[in-house]
Amino acid sequence: MQSVDMDITGEVSPSSSSSQLIEAPGVAEQQTMRVYLRVRPFSKEELSEKEDQGCVLIENSQTVTLNAPKGSATLKSSEKGIGLSIHKFSFSQIFGPDTTQSKLFEDTVKGQLSNFLDGETAVIFSYGVTNAGKTYTIQGSQKEPGILPRVLDATFHYISSRQYKGMDMKPHLRNDVQHLNPDQVKQERSAKAAVFASVRDECDSLRASGCSDFDSCSSSALSSCDQHNASDQSDCSQFALWVAFFEIYNECVYDLLQTSLYSKSKKRASLRVCDDGAGNAYIKDLRWINIQTLSEASRLLQFGNRNRSAAATKMNQSSSRSHSIFTMKLLKIDGSSVKRISEFSLCDLAGSERCNKTNTLGERLKEAGNINTSLLILGKCITALRNSQTDRMKNGYIPFRESKLTKLFQSVFCGKGRAAMIVNINQCASTYDETLHVMKFSAVAKQVLQVIPDKHLESLALCLVSHDGKPLVKNGVIASQALESYLSEEELLNEEDEADMTLLPQNELVGMIEGLRIKLLVERRRNLVQEMEIRKEMGDAMLQQLMESEELRSQQIEELKESYQEKLENTFEMYKDAIKEHAYQSAMNNLEDDYVPLDEFLREQEKVEALKHKVSELENLMSTSVDHLLCTTQPQKGMDSAGWLTVRTADDRCNQLFREKNATERMCEDKQKLMELSDTLQKVRESFLEKSADVEALQRKVDDQEKSLEEALRQNFEKDQEISSLKARLTELLQKSPMQPKTKRWPMLRRR
Numbered sequence: 001m002q003s004v005d006m007d008i009t010g011e012v013s014p015s016s017s018s019s020q021l022i023e024a025p026g027v028a029e030q031q032t033m034r035v036y037l038r039v040r041p042f043s044k045e046e047l048s049e050k051e052d053q054g055c056v057l058i059e060n061s062q063t064v065t066l067n068a069p070k071g072s073a074t075l076k077s078s079e080k081g082i083g084l085s086i087h088k089f090s091f092s093q094i095f096g097p098d099t100t101q102s103k104l105f106e107d108t109v110k111g112q113l114s115n116f117l118d119g120e121t122a123v124i125f126s127y128g129v130t131n132a133g134k135t136y137t138i139q140g141s142q143k144e145p146g147i148l149p150r151v152l153d154a155t156f157h158y159i160s161s162r163q164y165k166g167m168d169m170k171p172h173l174r175n176d177v178q179h180l181n182p183d184q185v186k187q188e189r190s191a192k193a194a195v196f197a198s199v200r201d202e203c204d205s206l207r208a209s210g211c212s213d214f215d216s217c218s219s220s221a222l223s224s225c226d227q228h229n230a231s232d233q234s235d236c237s238q239f240a241l242w243v244a245f246f247e248i249y250n251e252c253v254y255d256l257l258q259t260s261l262y263s264k265s266k267k268r269a270s271l272r273v274c275d276d277g278a279g280n281a282y283i284k285d286l287r288w289i290n291i292q293t294l295s296e297a298s299r300l301l302q303f304g305n306r307n308r309s310a311a312a313t314k315m316n317q318s319s320s321r322s323h324s325i326f327t328m329k330l331l332k333i334d335g336s337s338v339k340r341i342s343e344f345s346l347c348d349l350a351g352s353e354r355c356n357k358t359n360t361l362g363e364r365l366k367e368a369g370n371i372n373t374s375l376l377i378l379g380k381c382i383t384a385l386r387n388s389q390t391d392r393m394k395n396g397y398i399p400f401r402e403s404k405l406t407k408l409f410q411s412v413f414c415g416k417g418r419a420a421m422i423v424n425i426n427q428c429a430s431t432y433d434e435t436l437h438v439m440k441f442s443a444v445a446k447q448v449l450q451v452i453p454d455k456h457l458e459s460l461a462l463c464l465v466s467h468d469g470k471p472l473v474k475n476g477v478i479a480s481q482a483l484e485s486y487l488s489e490e491e492l493l494n495e496e497d498e499a500d501m502t503l504l505p506q507n508e509l510v511g512m513i514e515g516l517r518i519k520l521l522v523e524r525r526r527n528l529v530q531e532m533e534i535r536k537e538m539g540d541a542m543l544q545q546l547m548e549s550e551e552l553r554s555q556q557i558e559e560l561k562e563s564y565q566e567k568l569e570n571t572f573e574m575y576k577d578a579i580k581e582h583a584y585q586s587a588m589n590n591l592e593d594d595y596v597p598l599d600e601f602l603r604e605q606e607k608v609e610a611l612k613h614k615v616s617e618l619e620n621l622m623s624t625s626v627d628h629l630l631c632t633t634q635p636q637k638g639m640d641s642a643g644w645l646t647v648r649t650a651d652d653r654c655n656q657l658f659r660e661k662n663a664t665e666r667m668c669e670d671k672q673k674l675m676e677l678s679d680t681l682q683k684v685r686e687s688f689l690e691k692s693a694d695v696e697a698l699q700r701k702v703d704d705q706e707k708s709l710e711e712a713l714r715q716n717f718e719k720d721q722e723i724s725s726l727k728a729r730l731t732e733l734l735q736k737s738p739m740q741p742k743t744k745r746w747p748m749l750r751r752r
């Protein structure tokens with residue numbers, strides 16, 4: 001069963017169309033934030049992997065339907081009755097897979113570009129999951145240059161003959177200009193030359209290999225910009241274009257145009273985001289380079305990209321995990337003064353899906369958390385802006401200052417420029433759930449109203465704004481409540497966030513800030529003392545608690561060890577006794593009656609053999625004697641006394657033989673008995689061997705028991721050692737603890 005969800009924001013109504021614009025002459029202009037959708041085509045690999053499952057259906061130029069494919073979490077949830085399987089969204093304009101880069105530029109950025117050339121500030125976010133085409137949209141390829149080369153090309157086309165060649169006026173802070181002296185100009189030129197020198201060789205080889213180089217990009221798409229600004233051509237102003245390229249990775253800002261960045265040995269330094277004293281965030285020490293041709297711009301972009309991927313490789317990350325931002329500042333110069341500065345930033349945001357991955361660990365977890373933070377805060381800011389705009393009574397806090405990205409573009413969201421978002425999606429079934437998340441985020445962004453003050457009425461005076469972009473000074477009077485929230489304790493203690501106070505132009509403000517600085521110092525000192533006291537107290541209490549629990553634990557372990565040892569010893573003794581008893585009983589049962597020592601048995605056997613031998617000899621002798629006797633004892637007629645003597649002798653001999661025969665028969669009986677005895681002995685011997693095998697098996701069992709006992713004792717010993725090393729470490733840590741006054745550790749201590 002499928003159900004249809006019509007997003008509140010997705011309903012196609014005249015009010016939500018791209019052209020929503022409320023304007024009154026001389027008054028601020030209001031319009032919803034432009035959110036465009038770009039659907040990239042399938043790659044060959046994706047088609048062969050059957051990623052094309054009709055998940056994305058473009059209904060018309062403003063409405064798109066997402067159908068959850070098989071296996072997606074969305075479909076599974078909808079089958080369980082949670083959520084829906086079809087979602088409809090509307091956008092300012094939708095660009096299908098066949099859209100060319102030039103068409104995208106024409107329909108999305110060209111308006112922003114005109115405003116930029118006209119003196120306004122603009123920012124374009126390229127948002128989406130990894131591999132959705134964000135970088136392709138911003139940078140493009142050599143054949144199909146993206147938005148950035150087209151904006152640069154159009155800008156150079158616009159300022160062509162009115163290029164300001166001197167490099168003595170340089171962007172400073174967020175909206176200011178610094179006038180450079182000849183020495184500084186020289187330094188500026190040599191710094192620029194150094195960057196180009198290091199990138200020249202590589203660019204030549206890149207060009208030779210046909211890699212991305214928008215130097216040769218067509219300028220046909222830009223002709224209408226000239227017409228739009230035709231009126232400007234008439235005045236004699238000149239223009240200087242300065243660019244910066246940086247990335248935000250793990251909530252740290254890195255300059256991508258620093259030559260030292262490419263060094264393999266050096267750890268790249270992160271830059272601070274500061275406040276210019278007028279409520280505008282700027283990146284301190286960010287390198288701005290004055291460019292005068294498209295070729296220079298192309299080389300800088302390549303240099304930055306190379307730095308980005310080199311840093312990414314060094315840190316084993318993917319460049320898609322950082323936000324990369326290319327910013328242009330256009331200075332309109334009249335004689336020796338700058339009439340206005342406009343800014344155009346293109347943000348290639350990190351892949352949004354990283355926030356949802358839960359199987360990340362260590363560095364990756366931190367990275368995912370930080371990407372999550374800045375995208376989440378961007379989402380929170382956009383939602384809070386939308387809420388505070390839809391509910392007039394609501395004056396909620398907008399967390400711009402919670403991430404570097406939103407802090408940098410706070411002023412744009414608060415009406416000092418125009419923001420637009422190009423949402424990039426692929427149509428792959430495997431990334432459907434992430435794509436849906438992106439679409440939901442975009443739907444909220446599309447509801448944000450942008451209030452653009454009429455530039456002619458805009459005051460050139462510096463103006464402090466609070467978190468939600470509201471001025472802190474109204475008609476020269478400081479809104480004390482707003483100021484309290486602006487300088488909250490949290491912010492005061494955040495060293496990274498400190499503003500460059502000395503740069504404020506108005507004396508009263510400087511005085512006020514000086515007062516606040518003194519107050520801050522006093523507060524800090526008080527906090528530090530308090531912190532040390534509490535730390536000491538907590539440390540002592542913790543140490544005491546740890547010692548006690550440690551003692552208790554050692555006692556328990558000792559007792560446990562003893563009881564185990566006793567149990568094992570008892571069991572061992574029991575086994576030993578049982579085996580002995582068994583062996584003894586078996587031996588006694590079988591050997592008690594029949595036991596004949598082996599030597600005796602062998603001697604008896606020898607005797608038997610000797611007797612056997614003697615019996616056979618006697619038998620032979622007897623048979624020969626009888627035969628002889630029979631022959632010789634036949635009474636013969638006329639036998640004399642000698643003959644009778646012979647007969648008598650024979651009788652004697654016969655008697656002797658008879659006696660000998662009887663003796664032999666007795667011996668035979670003896671032999672028989674001995675044979676029986678031998679058999680019995682053999683049986684006893686076999687049974688003895690069997691019992692011996694049993695005894696051996698039991699012995700082995702006992703040996704095994706002994707080994708496991710030894711193993712248990714060894715483990716106990718190792719645990720003992722571990723406990724003592726932990727004790728030592730704990731003591732060491734506790735000794736160190738009170739010496740490190742880190743405020744950020746307090747929540748942990750409090751939890752305990």
Ligand SMILES: Nc1ncnc2c1ncn2[C@@H]1O[C@H](COP(=O)(O)OP(=O)(O)OP(=O)(O)O)[C@@H](O)[C@H]1O
Binds near residue numbers: 097350
């Ligand atoms: N509109 C398009 N037409 C043709 N190819 C495109 C289009 N959009 C993106 N691609 C191609 O898709 C691939 C991914 O695009 P890309 O690198 O711009 O994505 P990404 O969102 O920036 O990814 P990551 O977040 O990883 O940097 C690239 O090979 C790119 O050339």
